[in-house]
Amino acid sequence: MSPFDLLVIGSGPGGTSAALRGAQLGLKVALVERDPAGMGGTCLRRGCIPAKTWLESARRLEQARDLKEFGILGSEPKALQPDLEAIVARKDRMVLRGAKGIEFLMKQHGVVVLQGSARLLGQGRVALGEDALGAKRIILATGSRPKLLPGLKLDGQRILTSDQLLDLRELPSHLVILGAGAIGVEFASIFARLGSRVTLVEALGSILPAEDADIGRELAKLLARRHPMDIRVGTRMLHAELRDGQVICQLEGAKPGELQASHLLVAVGRTPATEDLGLENTRVRLERGFIRTSPCMETGEPGLCAIGDLVATPMLAHVASAEGILAVSQGAPLDYDRVPSCTYGDPETGCVGPSEAQAREPGLGVLTGSATFLPILKAHIAGEPYGFVKVVADAGDRRILGVHILGPQATELVAIGGALLGKTLEEALNQIYPHPSLCETLPEALRVALSRSLG
Incomplete structure (x- = not known):
């Protein structure tokens, strides 16, 4: 050839x-x-x-x-x-x-x-x-x-990765998910809605730790309230084993103890x-x-x-x-x-640009503005009036650095946020946003940030 x-x-x-x-x-x-x-x-x-x-x-x-x-x-x-x-x-x-x-x-x-x-x-x-x-x-x-943990033996039926979970034909009575990044949060949302009891375990201090801290905090509250599910941040898994057809998990940290579950999903990254x-x-x-x-x-x-x-x-x-x-x-x-990151759980998250903490790292003066979906009638019509939009901007020239969304259709709305990066708050507000729509939350967040810049 x-x-x-x-x-x-x-x-x-x-x-x-x-x-x-x-x-x-x-x-x-x-x-x-x-x-x-x-x-x-x-x-x-x-x-x-x-x-x-x-x-x-x-x-x-x-x-x-x-x-x-x-x-x-x-x-x-x-x-x-x-x-x-x-x-x-x-x-x-x-x-x-x-x-x-x-x-x-x-x-x-x-x-x-x-x-x-x-x-x-x-x-x-x-x-x-x-x-x-x-x-x-x-x-x-x-x-x-999928990344595996040293010493943890997967059997592909009770202790498994996302690869095997996608072919599961038995609804777990109690699913423990190790890792609360995008993969862990999405599967937690799936199985909680299907009827499983779900425990979400994350070693770091918040779920979705790679996103803006406000996203992780609010999402944890919504997941615990809406489904509900047991969320344990600042908690590590010491050991897990199969015993009499059950998965026995030993945890340490903020919420330690022994968990007995039907299934364990290892979602600690790739x-x-x-x-x-x-x-x-x-x-x-x-x-x-x-x-x-x-x-x-x-x-x-x-x-x-x-x-x-x-x-x-x-x-x-x-x-x-x-x-x-x-x-x-x-x-x-x-x-x-300018790369958007999305988590397709319930509710969704869509983030583009640096978080507030990341924007402050170089010593940059930062403006933020947040607005909730609660006053937006389109969100109520859809039955999802929760979550928020957060804008991060440079305090000097008022240019938009990041847009972080938690709420209905966040994975679609984030594309609008990406198009706003680099624009000034004033330029972004010159755009006319349709009504009724979920994107009406964006200009409200922009106005909050602008009002802070004007004192």
Whole structure:
């Protein structure tokens, strides 16, 4: 087989975006995927899409049980129960639909799709089974896998990661979730709404510790009140074991003690999938397990780039996609301060730009303004009048640095917040916001921040 202009290893969002962009630029492109199930990577097969499908089923069940509030009468809506077999089947259909969409796009753009485990040989050469491939440029996009804790044995049925939980066909009577980042919070929201008792354990001082502190504090209150669930921050898990069909968890810290649960989800983060890639045959350098790259995603090996979860940038599908396009086009480096982060729980969170604490770190004078969804009639109509919008701005020139949203459709509204970054508070207020809408909360937060700047 003649050499390729571009060889992409991994078919998640980053890899497929890179392959498509290369084809659009007229390059001869090959895309390699080692998963025998097909293309799509973690996001499609074990991450974003399956989790959001579960979330939608949980949301629909919760809404159906509350139909009387919306003027709809029926036979015993409170008696509705989740069917996990059907939820998993629907999840599988969504995954299949996504995979077929990727296959269609690759075929449409003339990308050669190869199945197998690729291994770098150095100097633009890749081994794929018995074959050796050559490429002018190679992009590594193999993603990440769930991080495991030393000494904790997973059985995949009672003690499991998010990979296994997505195929669970038995509703946990009591689910303990270790880790209250985005993954942990989303699954807590899913299973609490489906009817499980949920305990959420986080070693740091708040849930969603990577977000603005106000987001974590208020979200913890809402989760505990709405579902309810047991939230234990500042608490670590010392040990967990299976005993007589139950998971026994030993905790220490702010809320210590022994927990007996039916299931334990380990959601303490993800780690780069760099094993068995042949990195030792290249000049690639690792730092804390991540591949070191230039701002344009180039590694120390000429012609070799790395993107997505392999590098020390936000582990988000949309970041991987943007990095994949950058690695091909070699345009301007990405501005990671403008990357939105989203948690699709109940309620949702959407954040873009630095938190208040991060903005203050360089000694910058900071203005903040917050407004709640409580006065917004569109939020009441939707049955979700809770949460808030928080704006962080530079006290000197009044330019917007960050927008942090907790509440209904926050994962959609954050795109508006991202478009406001860099604008002054006055410029952002010159935009006319529609009524009735959830985004009416934004100008209210902007006005609070502006009033503080004017004394």
